[in-house]
Amino acid sequence: MLTIRPSREVDIAAVTAIYSYYVLSSTCTFEITSPTIDQMASRCEDVLKNNMPYLLAEEADSIIRYAYCTWFKPRAAYRFSMESTIYLDKDMCGKHYGRLLLNALLSEAELVGV
Numbered sequence: 038m039l040t041i042r043p044s045r046e047v048d049i050a051a052v053t054a055i056y057s058y059y060v061l062s063s064t065c066t067f068e069i070t071s072p073t074i075d076q077m078a079s080r081c082e083d084v085l086k087n088n089m090p091y092l093l094a095e096e097a098d099s100i101i102r103y104a105y106c107t108w109f110k111p112r113a114a115y116r117f118s119m120e121s122t123i124y125l126d127k128d129m130c131g132k133h134y135g136r137l138l139l140n141a142l143l144s145e146a147e148l149v150g151v
């Protein structure tokens with residue numbers, strides 16, 4: 038059963054593993070070296086300190102996807118605009134869980150005024 042919940046500090050290693058796959062095997066991240074767990078923790082903290090959602094999807098106690106929002110740009114005209122990011126465990130694609138996670142992310146973003 039799929040569970041969507043807010044991220045916790047203990048989740049960062051799993052989030053880092055998911056993200057690192059895309060750093061090393063694709064161009065979608067625009068990074069060429071995988072960030073460390075500490076770097077990913079700092080990125081998560083940046084999202085949360087701006088009161089933006091950072092959610093995880095779990096299945097059978099394994100984190101299989103994560104998503105978060107950041108403000109799009111700091112200019113006043115963008116004050117209602119966000120950028121959403123979703124990464125999926127490479128072995129869990131094609132199950133439509135990304136759509137469920139995106140819907141939850143958008144609902145959480147509305148709660149903070151985006």
